[in-house]
Every structure is written in structure tokens, then in C-alpha cells.
Amino acid sequence: MMFDDAVNLLRMFQQSGEANTTLILNYSPHIRTFLYQQRILPETVWNLFDTIQGLTDVSVRKIRLEDIKWPQGVEFFYTPFMIEVYLNQEHYAKINFSQTGNFFDITYFEGGQTNHQLIFDDRGFVSSIIYFENDQPYYQDYLNLQGTWQFREFLGTENHQVLINPEAQATFAKEVYQDIEELINEKLDQYLTSALTKDDTIVISSDVQHNHFFQKIKENHHVILSFFGDRYPITNQEQLLTDLTDTPFFVVDSLNKIETIAANVDLEQLPGFYEIPPYDTHLNLGHxxxxxxxxxxxxxxxxxxxxxxxxxxxxxxxxxxxxxxxxxxxxxxxxxxxxxxxxxxxxxxxxxxxxxxxxxxxxxxxxxxxxxxxxxxxxxxxxxxxxxxxxxxxxxxxxxxxxxxxxxxxxxxxxxxxxxxxxxxxxxxxxxxxxxxxxxxxxxxxxxxxxxxxxxxxxxxxxxxxxxxxxxxxxxxxxxxxTRGEIVDMWKNTIKELKGNEKN
Missing domain, CATH: 3.40.50.2000 (Glycogen Phosphorylase B;)
Structure with a gap:
């Protein structure tokens, strides 16, 4: 989604000079381009996959077509956002580019089927490789800056295990994880334990994809859920009650959401709520x-x-x-x-x-x-x-x-x-x-x-x-x-009131 409460809230807090850190939990090799487009400083971002891939102090460089090794005799056919590559009149590869003109991925073919796919990071290196079997994704290797795989995620319908490279074992607690979620949970817990102070508050863009990762941290820190658009199934009573357990309050972008929730859940079972707009106004009168x-x-x-x-x-x-x-x-x-x-x-x-x-x-x-x-x-x-x-x-x-x-x-x-x-x-x-x-x-x-x-x-x-x-x-x-200042003050005053009530 291009429009998101987290993106706009971060932008407002940064422009107001408020200290904050953004946690990126999903695999996003082009996240820096997105943050730049949204005018968000990358210095305030903790990227989980950068951590587990061992990517630190990465210098940005531009990859050119000639930097990729190609066999003799290949032919390139150009379109605005893609290059088709043929060898001996057979489809050899397909190169996709991002909106900024950087390499996005290269898919290689063999015998008319997909063989493997290189996924590029927007800083100018291969971030992961997806290997195929019978034209279907089989496993994905996530690489460090030297091109050595750090962990391997199996992509089959039944096997979702994550295998750690023995050479990288020192930074992981296990050799094999049940799935990628188990690995994410381990590394997120480690980061939160080391980075959070007792005064920090966590604001989550509520989504069933990641809410459960923050259940444990609620024991010692305030975790606030923000419900925006149609991202979260607010009519799912069981899911909603679970996610809001031990949450001091939650935030909605419109009180219409409360009406929808009230039709499915007794509001007395839920914590308090506030309506805070996810976007700020500007005096930009039309003509x-x-x-x-x-x-x-x-x-x-x-x-x-x-x-x-x-x-x-x-x-x-x-x-x-x-x-x-x-x-x-x-x-x-x-x-x-x-x-x-x-x-x-x-x-x-x-x-x-x-x-x-x-x-x-x-x-x-x-x-x-x-x-x-x-x-x-x-x-x-x-x-x-x-x-x-x-x-x-x-x-x-x-x-x-x-x-x-x-x-x-x-x-x-x-x-x-x-x-x-x-x-x-x-x-x-x-x-x-x-x-x-x-x-x-x-x-x-x-x-x-x-x-x-x-x-x-x-x-x-x-x-x-x-x-x-x-x-x-x-x-x-x-x-x-x-205005931006009013919305930032809404958040600050709401959190301040919460902490004040606890002291009393």
C-alpha cells in the first residue's frame, strides 16, 4: 500500500524533530528507495533482514548491464522496464528494472522452464537467489555482501524450514528453524531486548501478519495498535480480542471503525480508543x-x-x-x-x-x-x-x-x-x-x-x-x-496521559 498510517506518522514525527525508530520486519530489498520517495530518513530504520543477512555499512553502487556475466552470443531486446535475453534463439533470461531504473531481478531459464532468479538490493548487489524445481520456487538463499548465503528458506507447500549456513551459525540460536517466522521472532526479540528503554512506546501498524510478534513485549512496555484502512480484519472478533489483550489503548483513523467493531464485539471487552488522523493538513487551497x-x-x-x-x-x-x-x-x-x-x-x-x-x-x-x-x-x-x-x-x-x-x-x-x-x-x-x-x-x-x-x-x-x-x-x-503539529501533539499527549495515569 502506498498510503499508510505508519509512513505518514513517521514523516510527521521526523519533521517535528521527535525521536523515533522504524522497524522493518519483512524482506524488502528496495525499502531504501521507498523511504527516500516518502521523505523518511533511513538512519532511523532498523531492518531485520539486513541484520540476519549480515549487511552493515553498505555503500551504494550502480550495477550496469555489463557488470553481469553473460555467455558469448547473447542478444538483448529492450522495452521500457524490461530486457529479454536470448541465446541461440532460445529464451535465456529476463531482466526487470525498478521505477528508478535499478536492477530489480533477473530470471534465468533453462529448457523452457525457470531455473533461478536473482533478487537485487537497491544499494547495488544481489540480495537473494530463488532456485526453482519443475518451474516452481524450491528454496531461497539470502546472501551477505560477499555473496555467501547466510540462511536458506524452503518455499514448498509442505516444507517451510529455514536452514542456517554453518559458516554463519555463530549469530543464530538454532541450526534449523521451523519457518521464517520463528527466525524473525528470535531476532526481533533480541533487538527489542537490547534497544528498548523503559520509557519507550511501541506503535504497531496493526496487521495479522506481525501483531503476534509483539505479545511478549507487552509485559514490560506499552504497545499501541493503529488500525488504518482495510489492512486489518476488524470484524474478526477472536483475532481482535487476542491482539488487543494487554494493550492500554488503540488508535483508529475514523470513528466509523468503532461502529463496525461494536457490531461484532462488546466494546467493554476492549481497551480505550482514540481517533487520530493518519494524515496532516496543509494550507494548500485549490484554485x-x-x-x-x-x-x-x-x-x-x-x-x-x-x-x-x-x-x-x-x-x-x-x-x-x-x-x-x-x-x-x-x-x-x-x-x-x-x-x-x-x-x-x-x-x-x-x-x-x-x-x-x-x-x-x-x-x-x-x-x-x-x-x-x-x-x-x-x-x-x-x-x-x-x-x-x-x-x-x-x-x-x-x-x-x-x-x-x-x-x-x-x-x-x-x-x-x-x-x-x-x-x-x-x-x-x-x-x-x-x-x-x-x-x-x-x-x-x-x-x-x-x-x-x-x-x-x-x-x-x-x-x-x-x-x-x-x-x-x-x-x-x-x-x-x-496540522502536523496538532497530530504529533495528539500522540504525545495521549501517551503522556497514559504514563501519568500509571504513576497515579
Whole structure:
């Protein structure tokens, strides 16, 4: 997930000068690139796999294609993010690159089947090798900087053992581990025992993948769970009660989560909770009032499946009645082909009426990048493109996308918190189906009683600038509530109150 409470909380704490350390427990050979993109200092990160692979004081270097040993006679065929390698007209290897242009992995083939795969670290070395048997992953060797394997993880459906290289045995408690989780648990316990002080508090981005690793440490330290988005199955009563055992309190990104939890679990069985936004606001008011176009932003990811056609055909009708209403559809999904799928969905609804297809034209992004306008072949008239689709890769991306948006539609249950915070920062009124702490009816948005009322809400803001300005004023007031400093203070004061109660 590109949007995560941990990432944004770390960024806010670092920018506020608060001491913190990030624990990376999963195998992430490209984590440094991600941290750089998220503006998080790598010096404050403890990487578990770096520790067990013996990677310390690693200098960054650039690997070039000629640094890899290739047999005589190989041919390279280039695409933007991949190179196919052939030897004697047979597929020999496939090279994948990361978004930054570094080697990501190289897969080697033999006899038409996958033989092995090199996984690269973004610092410029081979981090691990996956060996295949019958075209299926068999085991993975994790290497040190000299290329010597430190431990071997078996990847079969029945065998998940981890075997330690005898040459590296001194740093491990066992020769063979039942699975990778047992090894992670050992090394995490060692680190926490040596690194934590009695005043330290651990904040966990709650996930069933790793919550159980921190059960033991709860005996001597405060462990706080943060529930964000759909990352954790909050409707699983047994799992939730287990994970929150011996936890002083937990944090949610929206009180809507508490309503969902209360439907499955008696809240009296749980510790206290706080709503703390995972994103901070910035005074970054949009410029939609400077444009004649009235851009309506729709969060596609949150549209109820049975209402998608109704929402878009209603918008299309409004666009036909008002030539200056434009549509911007956004998605935070990073799935390959997501934009193409959304366009296909919209095209299926546009085909329902000839007027839709004639008047409501998609933005041609290639021509826009070249600064060209779309012109119909059989007419001289320039046609204004009125439908656009954008993939949101980061919170800063979303701020840019919303710069000229006049109103936001998010019909999620609940609405996306990132979109709500970005909408507040931009002073943009928001139309939602469910109330939240971030959008209040009649203040900075409209809470619908039924989705069929959304046209009325749109017209309220699109046809009366006074209503839009009133929403802007309320948004500016909310910006003050959710600044970086305010959110950091929420965390600090909550933890301070907890420790104060213990002393009393």
C-alpha cells in the first residue's frame, strides 16, 4: 500500500524533530528507495533482514548491464522496464528494472522452464537467489555482501524450514528453524531486548501478519495498535480480542471503525480508543474558482458496485445540461491496467446514449503532454475534453490532482480518509454517504441520506458560489485542527496521559 498510517506518522514525527525508530520486519530489498520517495530518513530504520543477512555499512553502487556475466552470443531486446535475453534463439533470461531504473531481478531459464532468479538490493548487489524445481520456487538463499548465503528458506507447500549456513551459525540460536517466522521472532526479540528503554512506546501498524510478534513485549512496555484502512480484519472478533489483550489503548483513523467493531464485539471487552488522523493538513487551497470549468472529482475505488452506473449516468446528464461541468475520476489502486479498466467501464455507460458519446470526450493524455488540442477529423471545431482519469500514487499526487477540483464525491463506507484530509487542505466541499469527524454536513460538505440525493448536493455547491465559499471557510477552520503539529501533539499527549495515569 502506498498510503499508510505508519509512513505518514513517521514523516510527521521526523519533521517535528521527535525521536523515533522504524522497524522493518519483512524482506524488502528496495525499502531504501521507498523511504527516500516518502521523505523518511533511513538512519532511523532498523531492518531485520539486513541484520540476519549480515549487511552493515553498505555503500551504494550502480550495477550496469555489463557488470553481469553473460555467455558469448547473447542478444538483448529492450522495452521500457524490461530486457529479454536470448541465446541461440532460445529464451535465456529476463531482466526487470525498478521505477528508478535499478536492477530489480533477473530470471534465468533453462529448457523452457525457470531455473533461478536473482533478487537485487537497491544499494547495488544481489540480495537473494530463488532456485526453482519443475518451474516452481524450491528454496531461497539470502546472501551477505560477499555473496555467501547466510540462511536458506524452503518455499514448498509442505516444507517451510529455514536452514542456517554453518559458516554463519555463530549469530543464530538454532541450526534449523521451523519457518521464517520463528527466525524473525528470535531476532526481533533480541533487538527489542537490547534497544528498548523503559520509557519507550511501541506503535504497531496493526496487521495479522506481525501483531503476534509483539505479545511478549507487552509485559514490560506499552504497545499501541493503529488500525488504518482495510489492512486489518476488524470484524474478526477472536483475532481482535487476542491482539488487543494487554494493550492500554488503540488508535483508529475514523470513528466509523468503532461502529463496525461494536457490531461484532462488546466494546467493554476492549481497551480505550482514540481517533487520530493518519494524515496532516496543509494550507494548500485549490484554485477551482479561477477556472470556468466545474470539475467534479469521483473516488472510483469507493463507489458501491450496484450504484456505479447510476452515479455516472446521472453525472453525464448533468454534464449535458451544463457544458462547463467536467468529470475527473481518481483511483488509488496501483493494479496494472486499472485506468484502462475504469475507462472501459465509463465507455460502456457513454455508449448508452449518442449524446454522451458526442459531447463527453475523454482527455487524450498523449496529445495533452505535447500541448495539442483534440480536433475531430470531419470538423474544424475544437472539442473540449471533459472526462479524465488519474491514478494517485502518493498523498502529494492527490493534492496536485485536486488543485482545480470544485467538489469531491466519495461514497465509501466510510469515505477515504486521505481524500477527506486532502479535501480539507484544498478547501473543497465533499459529498459523502456517512458522517465522520472530517466532513460535517452543512459545514465543509454534504452528508447524503441516500445516494439518489447526490445531484441535489452537487447543484448546491456548483450553482451557488456563496455555498461553496461557506464550505471553504469551514475547511480552513478544520485545517487548524489537523496540522502536523496538532497530530504529533495528539500522540504525545495521549501517551503522556497514559504514563501519568500509571504513576497515579
Amino acid at each position: 477551482s474558482q479561477r477556472k470556468k470549468e466545474l470539475i467534479v472529482y469521483v473516488n472510483f475505488d469507493n463507489l458501491p458496485a450496484d450504484q456505479i452506473q447510476y452515479v455516472f449516468t446521472t453525472l453525464f446528464e448533468m454534464m449535458l445540461k451544463n457544458e462547463w461541468i467536467d468529470l475527473l475520476v481518481g483511483t488509488q489502486s496501483q493494479d496494472f491496467g486499472r485506468e484502462a479498466y475504469i475507462k472501459q467501464v465509463l465507455e460502456s455507460y457513454l455508449s448508452l446514449k449518442p449524446e454522451y458519446e458526442q459531447e463527453l470526450i475523454f482527455v487524450d493524455k498523449e496529445k495533452r503532454a505535447r500541448g495539442e488540442n483534440r480536433v475531430l477529423d470531419d470538423e474544424e471545431e475544437i472539442v473540449r475534453e471533459r472526462i479524465d482519469i488519474e491514478t494517485i500514487h502518493s498523498d502529494t499526487d492527490l493534492i496536485k490532482v485536486l488543485k482545480y477540483v470544485r467538489i469531491i464525491l466519495d461514497f465509501g463506507t466510510p469515505a477515504d480518509v486521505l481524500t477527506q484530509i486532502a479535501g480539507i487542505s484544498g478547501g473543497i466541499p465533499q459529498v459523502n454517504l456517512y458522517s465522520s469527524s472530517y466532513v460535517k454536513h452543512g459545514e465543509n460538505g454534504w452528508i447524503l441520506e441516500d445516494i439518489s440525493d447526490f445531484e441535489e448536493a452537487l447543484l448546491y455547491y456548483l450553482t451557488n458560489l456563496e455555498h461553496w465559499n461557506q464550505s471553504l471557510v469551514h475547511s480552513v477552520k478544520k485545517i487548524e485542527q489537523y
